[in-house]
Amino acid sequence: MNKIENYLPEQYRETGKLPINHNYLSEQFADYPKILEKFAVLLKRGDYTLGEAVDQFEERIQKLTGAKHAIGVGSGTDAIMLSLIAADIGPGDEVITTPFTFFATIGAIATSGAKPVFVDAGYDYNIDVSKIEGAITSNTKAILPVHWGGCACKMDELMAIAKQRQLAVIEDSCHGILASYKGKPLGTFGLTGCFSMHPLKNLNVWGDGGYIITESDEMADKLRLLRNHGLMNRNEVAVWAYNSRLDTLQAIVANHLLDKIANITQSRIRNANLYDQLLGGIDQIIIPPRKEHIKQVYHIYVIRAENRDELQSFLMKQGIDAKVHYPLPMHLQPASSDYGYSKGDFPVAEELCDSVLSLPVHEFITEEQIQFVADAIRKFYNGS
Numbered sequence: 063m064n065k066i067e068n069y070l071p072e073q074y075r076e077t078g079k080l081p082i083n084h085n086y087l088s089e090q091f092a093d094y095p096k097i098l099e100k101f102a103v104l105l106k107r108g109d110y111t112l113g114e115a116v117d118q119f120e121e122r123i124q125k126l127t128g129a130k131h132a133i134g135v136g137s138g139t140d141a142i143m144l145s146l147i148a149a150d151i152g153p154g155d156e157v158i159t160t161p162f163t164f165f166a167t168i169g170a171i172a173t174s175g176a177k178p179v180f181v182d183a184g185y186d187y188n189i190d191v192s193k194i195e196g197a198i199t200s201n202t203k204a205i206l207p208v209h210w211g212g213c214a215c216k217m218d219e220l221m222a223i224a225k226q227r228q229l230a231v232i233e234d235s236c237h238g239i240l241a242s243y244k245g246k247p248l249g250t251f252g253l254t255g256c257f258s259m260h261p262l263k264n265l266n267v268w269g270d271g272g273y274i275i276t277e278s279d280e281m282a283d284k285l286r287l288l289r290n291h292g293l294m295n296r297n298e299v300a301v302w303a304y305n306s307r308l309d310t311l312q313a314i315v316a317n318h319l320l321d322k323i324a325n326i327t328q329s330r331i332r333n334a335n336l337y338d339q340l341l342g343g344i345d346q347i348i349i350p351p352r353k354e355h356i357k358q359v360y361h362i363y364v365i366r367a368e369n370r371d372e373l374q375s376f377l378m379k380q381g382i383d384a385k386v387h388y389p390l391p392m393h394l395q396p397a398s399s400d401y402g403y404s405k406g407d408f409p410v411a412e413e414l415c416d417s418v419l420s421l422p423v424h425e426f427i428t429e430e431q432i433q434f435v436a437d438a439i440r441k442f443y444n445g446s
């Protein structure tokens with residue numbers, strides 16, 4: 063294997079110069095001195111692990127989501143992995159999920175020791191709930207839906223299957239803060255809801271961070287143990303476990319941004335609505351179905367496009383950071399080779415990977431910029 067480089071800085075250097083960018087962090091944290099002041103308070107207080115800032119964060123998430131418990135952890139990936147482990151899911155067990163997702167969903171299942179079992183996605187980009195029953199075996203222990211881009215899966219039907227077949231539901235709500243399905247917040251349907259605060263998420267921190275919400279006292283207790291070495295108190299360990307606490311500095315950043323999350327969400331929804339309106343008449347673009355009962359929060363704004371790769375290059379030349387999330391479905395990843403899937407197994411997920419394109423939708427994109435993006439797309443297809 064070639065030496066694995068730290069490719070992340072290079073990735074941002076490549077697209078960082080584009081004026082209509084996916085990355086908005088310098089604008090978002092223009093008020094960073096206020097956060098540094100809060101760091102200074104921590105320096106005096108000295109509770110660098112868990113502590114007051116994490117307590118405050120967890121309380122605020124409980125209030126925001128209405129969940130009984132919120133547990134801050136090291137990342138969205140760990141939120142999923144620890145949820146599976148806390149639900150006693152591991153080697154020999156199967157977890158049903160979608161091949162159209164970010165690597166972490168599958169990585170979290172695999173590192174819990176369980177086997178991911180894929181069913182195809184639908185054209186709403188989410189797991190095709192009608193195909194779940196066909197994938198259930200005697201080893202199936204859980205369904206792991208991913209609310210892609212912050213758009214809810216068909217939760218009524220999914221929860222009905224889970225109930226009937228006595229399967230746990232662990233929601234990958236990493237994109238879904240403040241999103242809801244029939245008025246109920248994402249992450250509150252399953253045994254746990256798992257969230258990421260990675261830098262480009264709607265609620266984001268200065269590195270990695272995540273949290274889990276749950277109604278279950280038992281799960282909350284287990285998760286608090288699992289994230290902190292299994293410690294019951296300073297000197298006694300109940301279970302050998304992990305170090306995946308939400309970093310206290312990151313909790314301070316998250317608390318700062320929680321004051322703004324309602325506005326951040328509203329801006330994204332407004333921007334997405336404008337894109338929908340401007341792109342709606344272009345024949346070569348397909349906008350996914352929008353549903354009254356689903357409040358989407360547009361962690362990413364994703365369309366399907368004819369000649370996607372050419373359109374992407376064209377847009378990038380116009381200074382627009384159009385991105386593909388993601389070009390290779392999970393069943394065709396090298397890491398999935400032992401699972402025995404092949405090309406053609408999940409045609410919709412494969413079609414999505416070949417045709418999806420994400421356009422910048424964050425709160426600092428202006429109406430003029432959205433108009434410019436829409437005009438550029440029209441120009442690409444019509445030549446004028």
Ligand SMILES: Cc1ncc(COP(=O)(O)O)c(C=O)c1O
Pocket residue numbers: 137138139140163164166167208234236237257258259260270271272
């Ligand atoms: C769908 C999905 N699940 C899980 C994760 C993992 O989150 P994190 O990067 O915080 O580990 C991500 C993050 O980017 C994601 O997009």
